[in-house]
Amino acid sequence: MPHHLMNLRNVPDDEAEEIRALFEEYEVRYYETPPSRWGISMGGFWAHDDDEAARARALLDEYQAQRLESQREQYQSRCERGETGLWYQFRKRPATFLAALVAIVVILGFSLLPFVRLG
Structure with missing residues (x-):
């Protein structure tokens, strides 16, 4: 086997x-x-x-x-x-780092939008 x-x-x-x-x-x-x-x-x-x-x-x-x-x-x-660390990643590739940060904020916003509208 x-x-x-x-x-x-x-x-x-x-x-x-x-x-x-x-x-x-x-x-x-x-x-x-x-x-x-x-x-x-x-x-x-x-x-x-x-x-x-x-x-x-x-x-x-x-x-x-x-x-x-x-x-x-x-x-x-x-x-x-x-x-x-994050600071090194930002210095190494600032555009990629900022694009990822924007994507995280957008996804978080869409995820939380239904709950914000309830209140």
């Missing part, structure tokens, strides 16, 4: 490539199903037998712990450089 190792929905391309390389390096017999374009099927990495699944799971757990640590370090360095 196939064992689902990892869901590929919303997985960045670089992470999926690193996992493929990890499996190839350690000669894990796996197969991959892509996620559907419309988000109906999740896709993922799969193994056929129990032993391969256990070995792949151990490799994935170690890889994901390392990736978590490296992503946290990258985030902390971006925070220290001031590259996070």
